[in-house]
Amino acid sequence: METKIRVLTVRPSLDGHWRGLAVVSAALRDAGMEVIYGGTALNADEITNAALQEDVDVIGLSMYGRFGIAYKVARQLPKMHSNRPLLLVGGTVPPTEVDSLKAAGVDEVFSAGSSLDSIVEYIFAKCADRAKNE
Amino acid sequence: MNPMAGAATLQDALESWARLHDKEFHSETKTRFVTDEGLEVQRVYTPLDLEAKGFDYLRDLNLPGEYPFTRSITPTLYRSGLWRISQYSGYATPPECNALWKAQIQSGLNTIYIAYDLPTQLGYDPDRDEARGEVGRVGASLVSLRDWEVAFDGIDIDETIISQVLNAPAAIGIAMHLAYARKRGVRWQNLKGVMQNDVLKEYSARGNYIFPPEPALRLVVDSLAFCADNVPNYHPMTVCSYHYSEQGADRVSEIAFALADAIAYLEAARERGVDLDRICPHLMWLTSHQHYRFFDEIAKLRALRKLWATITKERFGLNNPESMRCKIYSAESGTSLCKEQPFNNIARIAIATLAAALAGVQIIDLRTYDEQWGIPSKEAELLGVRIQQIVGYETGIADTVDPLGGAYYLESLVADLEKLIKKELDHIDRLGGMLRAIELGYPQRKSIDHACQVQRQVEDSDIVRVGHNRFREREDTNGVHVYRAAPQVEEIRVRDVTELRRTRDAAAVERALDAIRAAAAESPAQSGNLMPYLIEAVEAYATCGEICTALRQVWGEFKEPALL
Numbered sequence: 098m099e100t101k102i103r104v105l106t107v108r109p110s111l112d113g114h115w116r117g118l119a120v121v122s123a124a125l126r127d128a129g130m131e132v133i134y135g136g137t138a139l140n141a142d143e144i145t146n147a148a149l150q151e152d153v154d155v156i157g158l159s160m161y162g163r164f165g166i167a168y169k170v171a172r173q174l175p176k177m178h179s180n181r182p183l184l185l186v187g188g189t190v191p192p193t194e195v196d197s198l199k200a201a202g203v204d205e206v207f208s209a210g211s212s213l214d215s216i217v218e219y220i221f222a223k224c225a226d227r228a229k230n231e
Numbered sequence: 232m233n234p235m236a237g238a239a240t241l242q243d244a245l246e247s248w249a250r251l252h253d254k255e256f257h258s259e260t261k262t263r264f265v266t267d268e269g270l271e272v273q274r275v276y277t278p279l280d281l282e283a284k285g286f287d288y289l290r291d292l293n294l295p296g297e298y299p300f301t302r303s304i305t306p307t308l309y310r311s312g313l314w315r316i317s318q319y320s321g322y323a324t325p326p327e328c329n330a331l332w333k334a335q336i337q338s339g340l341n342t343i344y345i346a347y348d349l350p351t352q353l354g355y356d357p358d359r360d361e362a363r364g365e366v367g368r369v370g371a372s373l374v375s376l377r378d379w380e381v382a383f384d385g386i387d388i389d390e391t392i393i394s395q396v397l398n399a400p401a402a403i404g405i406a407m408h409l410a411y412a413r414k415r416g417v418r419w420q421n422l423k424g425v426m427q428n429d430v431l432k433e434y435s436a437r438g439n440y441i442f443p444p445e446p447a448l449r450l451v452v453d454s455l456a457f458c459a460d461n462v463p464n465y466h467p468m469t470v471c472s473y474h475y476s477e478q479g480a481d482r483v484s485e486i487a488f489a490l491a492d493a494i495a496y497l498e499a500a501r502e503r504g505v506d507l508d509r510i511c512p513h514l515m516w517l518t519s520h521q522h523y524r525f526f527d528e529i530a531k532l533r534a535l536r537k538l539w540a541t542i543t544k545e546r547f548g549l550n551n552p553e554s555m556r557c558k559i560y561s562a563e564s565g566t567s568l569c570k571e572q573p574f575n576n577i578a579r580i581a582i583a584t585l586a587a588a589l590a591g592v593q594i595i596d597l598r599t600y601d602e603q604w605g606i607p608s609k610e611a612e613l614l615g616v617r618i619q620q621i622v623g624y625e626t627g628i629a630d631t632v633d634p635l636g637g638a639y640y641l642e643s644l645v646a647d648l649e650k651l652i653k654k655e656l657d658h659i660d661r662l663g664g665m666l667r668a669i670e671l672g673y674p675q676r677k678s679i680d681h682a683c684q685v686q687r688q689v690e691d692s693d694i695v696r697v698g699h700n701r702f703r704e705r706e707d708t709n710g711v712h713v714y715r716a717a718p719q720v721e722e723i724r725v726r727d728v729t730e731l732r733r734t735r736d737a738a739a740v741e742r743a744l745d746a747i748r749a750a751a752a753e754s755p756a757q758s759g760n761l762m763p764y765l766i767e768a769v770e771a772y773a774t775c776g777e778i779c780t781a782l783r784q785v786w787g788e789f790k791e792p793a794l795l
Contacts, residue, residue, distance in 0.1 A: 110349075110365065111349035111350065111352075111353055111355075111361070111362075111365050111439075112349060112369075112438070113433065113437050113438015113439040113440075114437065114438060114477070114478070115438055115478075115679075116477070116478050116479055116678075116679065116682050119679045119682070120479075120679065120682050120683050120686050123679065123683050124683070124686075136791045137438075137791055139361060161369075162364065162365060162368045162369070163364040163365060163368075165364055166364075189603070189604075189605060191604070191605060191713055191715070208570075209570050209603050210569070210570045210571065210603070210699060212690050213686060213687075213690060214690060
């Protein structure tokens with residue numbers, strides 16, 4: 098039996114709006130992934146630990162600021178375990194931040210206007226690549 | 232021979248017309264035209280459609296300023312002065328706010344609409360860990376009476392409407408406004424202000440709650456009762472439909488959920504023995520409007536006015552006509568604007584302004600063309616003010632009250648929406664009221680389900696967004712200047728609050744916070760209204776964060792439920 102791709106989705110900010118994260122989470126679930134909806138989490142350790150405990154393949158962060166948390170999670174991940182989860186960021190991300198996030202180890206940034214299909218396809222493609230390389 | 236000639240009735244004429252043009256009807260681009268709420272849009276509307284819906288001019292529409300206020304809450308509307316122009320804004324530090332708001336008043340704005348940063352909205356002072364990275368990030372960090380003294384220096388506070396978006400700590404924001412007025416020697420009777428104090432929708436749509444619902448409702452009722460008695464021109468509550476819409480709800484849910492929240496507030500106040508005819512005249516509504524599905528938007532706001540009048544009169548048995556008048560503060564929906572080709576948004580904003588004006592609202596607030604890129608730039612905000620002035624002063628729509636009133640299409644939409652909204656309200660009643668519905672996650676799920684559906688429709692181009700899913704160009708940002716709070720603002724604000732704590736009378740602050748804790752621990756019947764305690768603490772220069780901490784110690788915090 099094929100195992101489901103596991104995704105942890107988190108809002109690492111004080112911003113209460115959950116529409117973006119909820120819609121993306123629902124789309125990933127509809128595409129057959131298992132989504133662990135983490136809600137609000139304000140520090141990087143909490144996110145990294147949850148990802149480790151839940152043994153997820155993907156971490157999705159919904160952000161409009163407080164990007165420091167994404168950088169910190171990116172730094173922590175390689176130390177975590179060999180099969181490092183994909184780290185994705187979505188939300189209102191300024192163009193200048195996109196490049197530095199990617200340079201710091203964020204695998205992809207889906208800023209406002211990205212389609213659900215592009216997110217789903219990206220995750221499937223990356224996870225398939227990894228399975229091949231294992 | 233003209234086949235239309237000799238048609239005895241409108242019905243006959245319609246039938247002949249349909250026979251005559253049958254071929255042309257086949258050229259229509261869709262077999263069905265439907266609204267987001269699933270209502271079928273007909274080819275044409277005539278008096279027969281209103282007749283079929285049992286439309287009664289005096290009962291359903293009546294004249295402006297007359298019950299049920301479908302056309303307008305006043306008999307003269309904009310003939311007695313344009314709507315109030317508002318622009319939601321706030322920069323990180325008190326001196327920056329002062330400069331911004333003075334510039335806005337200079338440009339002809341007559342309201343200050345304070346956007347607070349998230350730490351302030353959540354009751355965290357700038358030096359708390361929880362606030363790190365978010366101080367001044369999306370709005371003003373104004374946490375003490377001292378900050379108000381800087382931010383409002385030189386601003387005529389008895390001439391300017393001061394609106395605030397605070398919600399969970401709203402009662403503290405009102406206390407700041409009142410304490411500051413007293414310090415400036417401005418009589419409370421002269422103060423004009425509006426407070427977004429709608430905590431219920433924080434649990435169900437916006438996510439910025441602090442306390443559990445029960446004590447949160449106590450603060451709401453306290454602030455409503457206190458202001459009704461002491462600050463007659465103040466609106467201590469805007470009931471919000473806006474955030475339901477932004478969260479994804481369709482128009483029926485948007486209005487029904489907000490009405491259900493308002494019903495819950497009135498029930499809570501009645502339980503405390505507050506005379507509802509005393510507080511209702513001080514309620515406002517914060518609605519959404521957008522260019523998208525223009526007529527549905529106008530119909531939605533007119534249906535709200537009519538339903539609120541009916542609910543106050545029939546459900547609550549109120550007698551004061553002022554209680555039945557639904558005063559609308561309408562804010563443009565940010566999600567209706569696009570990131571691509573951002574200057575296209577200027578057209579969207581102008582059309583949205585027209586929708587709000589044709590719906591006869593009291594205050595209009597707009598988003599800015601750079602909305603999808605970040606916090607608005609000063610240029611974009613000023614442009615928003617100018618757009619309102621152009622719609623208000625150049626088009627002529629302010630010359631007559633409710634120019635669209637009686638239009639067959641519009642009134643059909645109002646009747647259909649009204650029916651659906653009533654049905655949704657009945658459903659919420661059956662669930663046990665809005666508090667129970669929120670506990671069950673009902674409004675939350677319903678909004679997100681519709682948001683998912685809309686996202687699909689946008690991705691499939693069933694909903695057209697020019698520049699986003701049609702008429703795209705290569706990456707085109709047209710040189711939007713994205714506003715960023717300066718990185719040092721956090722440090723500045725931490726220094727400000729440290730300096731405040733060093734220089735104020737620490738013993739007086741402690742006494743005031745102790746009194747708040749003691750009063751909050753008792754029931755409302757024992758300790759009465761909490762507002763005087765809050766005002767006293769603010770006057771002693773206690774911060775918003777310190778007061779929230781004191782209340783947290785007594786009431787605890789609301790924990791985010793699992794929604795998915």
